[in-house]
Amino acid sequence: MDNYLKMIGQYLDDIPLTKEPRNLYEPVAYCLANGGKRIRPVMTLLACKMFGGNLKEALPAAAGLELFHNFTLLHDDIMDDAPIRRNKPTVHEQWNANTAILSGDVLFAISSQHVSKVPDAHLRPVLDLFYQTVTEVCEGQQYDMDFENRHDVSEEEYLEMIRLKTAVLPAACLKTGAIVAGAPAADQELVYRFGELIGLAFQLRDDWLDVYGDLEAFGKKTGGDIVANKKTWLYIKALDKADKQQQENLIKAFSDESLEDDEKIRLVTSVYDELNISDDAQQKMKEYYALASVKMDRIDLPGEQKSELIAYADQLLNRNK
Amino acid sequence: MDNYLKMIGQYLDDIPLTKEPRNLYEPVAYCLANGGKRIRPVMTLLACKMFGGNLKEALPAAAGLELFHNFTLLHDDIMDDAPIRRNKPTVHEQWNANTAILSGDVLFAISSQHVSKVPDAHLRPVLDLFYQTVTEVCEGQQYDMDFENRHDVSEEEYLEMIRLKTAVLPAACLKTGAIVAGAPAADQELVYRFGELIGLAFQLRDDWLDVYGDLEAFGKKTGGDIVANKKTWLYIKALDKADKQQQENLIKAFSDESLEDDEKIRLVTSVYDELNISDDAQQKMKEYYALASVKMDRIDLPGEQKSELIAYADQLLNRNK
Numbered sequence: 001m002d003n004y005l006k007m008i009g010q011y012l013d014d015i016p017l018t019k020e021p022r023n024l025y026e027p028v029a030y031c032l033a034n035g036g037k038r039i040r041p042v043m044t045l046l047a048c049k050m051f052g053g054n055l056k057e058a059l060p061a062a063a064g065l066e067l068f069h070n071f072t073l074l075h076d077d078i079m080d081d082a083p084i085r086r087n088k089p090t091v092h093e094q095w096n097a098n099t100a101i102l103s104g105d106v107l108f109a110i111s112s113q114h115v116s117k118v119p120d121a122h123l124r125p126v127l128d129l130f131y132q133t134v135t136e137v138c139e140g141q142q143y144d145m146d147f148e149n150r151h152d153v154s155e156e157e158y159l160e161m162i163r164l165k166t167a168v169l170p171a172a173c174l175k176t177g178a179i180v181a182g183a184p185a186a187d188q189e190l191v192y193r194f195g196e197l198i199g200l201a202f203q204l205r206d207d208w209l210d211v212y213g214d215l216e217a218f219g220k221k222t223g224g225d226i227v228a229n230k231k232t233w234l235y236i237k238a239l240d241k242a243d244k245q246q247q248e249n250l251i252k253a254f255s256d257e258s259l260e261d262d263e264k265i266r267l268v269t270s271v272y273d274e275l276n277i278s279d280d281a282q283q284k285m286k287e288y289y290a291l292a293s294v295k296m297d298r299i300d301l302p303g304e305q306k307s308e309l310i311a312y313a314d315q316l317l318n319r320n321k
Numbered sequence: 322m323d324n325y326l327k328m329i330g331q332y333l334d335d336i337p338l339t340k341e342p343r344n345l346y347e348p349v350a351y352c353l354a355n356g357g358k359r360i361r362p363v364m365t366l367l368a369c370k371m372f373g374g375n376l377k378e379a380l381p382a383a384a385g386l387e388l389f390h391n392f393t394l395l396h397d398d399i400m401d402d403a404p405i406r407r408n409k410p411t412v413h414e415q416w417n418a419n420t421a422i423l424s425g426d427v428l429f430a431i432s433s434q435h436v437s438k439v440p441d442a443h444l445r446p447v448l449d450l451f452y453q454t455v456t457e458v459c460e461g462q463q464y465d466m467d468f469e470n471r472h473d474v475s476e477e478e479y480l481e482m483i484r485l486k487t488a489v490l491p492a493a494c495l496k497t498g499a500i501v502a503g504a505p506a507a508d509q510e511l512v513y514r515f516g517e518l519i520g521l522a523f524q525l526r527d528d529w530l531d532v533y534g535d536l537e538a539f540g541k542k543t544g545g546d547i548v549a550n551k552k553t554w555l556y557i558k559a560l561d562k563a564d565k566q567q568q569e570n571l572i573k574a575f576s577d578e579s580l581e582d583d584e585k586i587r588l589v590t591s592v593y594d595e596l597n598i599s600d601d602a603q604q605k606m607k608e609y610y611a612l613a614s615v616k617m618d619r620i621d622l623p624g625e626q627k628s629e630l631i632a633y634a635d636q637l638l639n640r641n642k
Contacts, residue, residue: 024463075426079419098400098466101422105396105429106459112433113452123444131434138427142345145419 001042001312007055008041011063015110027091027103028110031070034086039316041066043170044177046309047191050301053181057119061126061180064114065173068130071111072137074104079145115176122179129179133172140165147231151251158236159200167199174309190295197292198313201285205317207232208281211269223265229254233284234277235268241275289317322363322633328376329362332384336431348412348424349431352391355407360637362387364491365498367630368512371622374502378440382447382501385435386494389451392428393458395421400466436497443500450500454493461486468552472572479557480521488520495630511616518613519634522606526638528553529602532590544586550575554605555598556589562596610638 041062048058092100174195362383369379413421495516
């Protein structure tokens with residue numbers, strides 16, 4: 001794993017960003033220096049390796065997909081008016097919104113450039129997948145924004161939103177690695193679905209951690225989604241299961257601007273607890289994991305070739321702790 | 322020409338945009354319905370035709386380049402806080418800034434998708450050119466924003482800014498047509514330079530028209546750039562030629578917020594007139610046109626094959642009136 005991270009880090013560091021116009025490229029370098037777990041490019045390399053491909057052929061596209069992910073964070077942070085990303089001020093805070101828009105645009109262009117650096121034989125399918133994924137991620141972000149103003153979002157709609165906003169990208173990262181390795185079409189599709197289901201489980205885990213996670217381990221203040229009135233899977237599921245009184249309490253807590261943060265978190269969490277939402281969330285994650293495992297089992301490779309990717313997914317979902 | 326416009330219009334109309342999420346795709350459709358002169362895709366088709374290529378093979382990329390141009394307008398209008406585009410409210414005015422950012426992002430993705438629909442043999446060079454162009458257009462926009470806060474922009478810097486912001490795109494449109502037609506590398510380069518020089522002349526003409534153009538013919542109020550404190554070639558050239566008193570008058574007119582629009586236009590234009598800036602601008606356009614003609618002459622094709630593109634460039638620069 002360290003080796004993968006080193007390859008990716010080295011590749012990203014070598015992208016020339018200390019050039020003119022400074023006001024365009026400095027914010028891009030600032031985003032990238034911020035690090036992150038590099039989950040997506042690691043997935044591309046793991047899938048390439050699993051299917052016996054040449055990692056060097058997949059590396060530029062892996063890095064390109066990480067750059068694309070950073071582009072989405074940059075623009076999403078403007079739209080969500082988020083002040084902090086990875087413990088540093090966001091680009092629109094550190095500079096301004098115009099700088100964040102334009103630096104994001106050029107980062108998108110740079111990401112596409114690197115994604116396209118696959119061998120010619122794989123260029124067309126990698127690009128088609130990339131543009132489809134970009135389009136879907138934009139659709140997911142739009143649904144997320146639309147849902148802020150709706151009070152009748154169903155669980156199904158929520159799951160489709162997070163599928164688009166967060167799950168298709170890891171899926172595409174895995175499939176890109178598979179394409180570059182020359183995997184059969186059926187296996188490309190299976191690894192895509194595996195990634196999508198792991199991505200869904202990962203987002204549910206994120207929703208769950210925000211309420212039930214440990215501040216120290218997670219590095220985020222617990223309850224941030226509740227304070228921000230973010231409609232997570234927990235909230236939507238709770239609203240769905242709640243009786244009239246509990247529904248009123250939830251909606252009131254989310255709309256009452258006079259509430260102190262701690263009190264609001266306590267109120268909402270108490271409804272979640274009454275309804276066993278934490279168990280429901282863990283159950284749902286397990287379901288997704290089981291479905292993902294079925295996809296993985298059907299991939300036509302010896303078990304030992306799959307173990308590294310499976311172990312990585314387990315680690316992401318914290319299943320080994 | 323009508324035939325080219327019809328092909329492009331038909332292709333753009335067939336892109337499915339009446340789909341969910343509506344808040345994402347409706348603004349994209351709104352931009353495209355707004356029309357425009359379709360200069361860039363026409364250039365791609367003209368270059369393809371000139372080099373004996375198949376127009377159908379160039380059409381998707383031509384349309385993709387027009388979509389990219391529309392994407393840049395959408396995001397630039399947010400950054401410039403422009404209320405009107407082609408006689409209709411801009412997207413961020415009609416909806417809001419977040420909608421304009423995200424619809425722009427998806428429009429960029431859609432544009433790339435169509436640019437990539439060239440025959441496999443031409444995919445790599447077309448993409449490389451496209452990403453290089455996108456990056457340069459972002460750089461040009463950044464320089465343009467940087468120049469707003471500077472009072473020492475040289476003519477050379479200004480010309481490099483408009484080269485990046487506006488001239489490389491028509492250049493890339495022509496070269497894309499040439500690539501798809503299988504033109505020799507030397508001719509691809511020549512037609513690129515032709516497009517760049519015509520693009521520079523076209524932007525100077527735009528700067529000139531803003532002050533000396535006819536409201537009725539041009540559809541814009543004369544002096545808009547002056548009212549907006551936009552540093553055009555005319556302003557930079559005037560500052561360069563002016564004596565101390567004239568320099569003070571210019572800078573004062575641009576910084577005095579108490580001035581009525583008409584009075585400001587009158588003051589600035591009178592300095593331009595004293596310095597013969599209008600003649601200088603026309604001279605500069607002629608120079609660019611002459612340089613462009615040299616490039617065109619060196620393209621290894623019979624004159625009659627070049628005449629359609631030359632006539633189109635003449636028409637753009639209004640040389641036949």
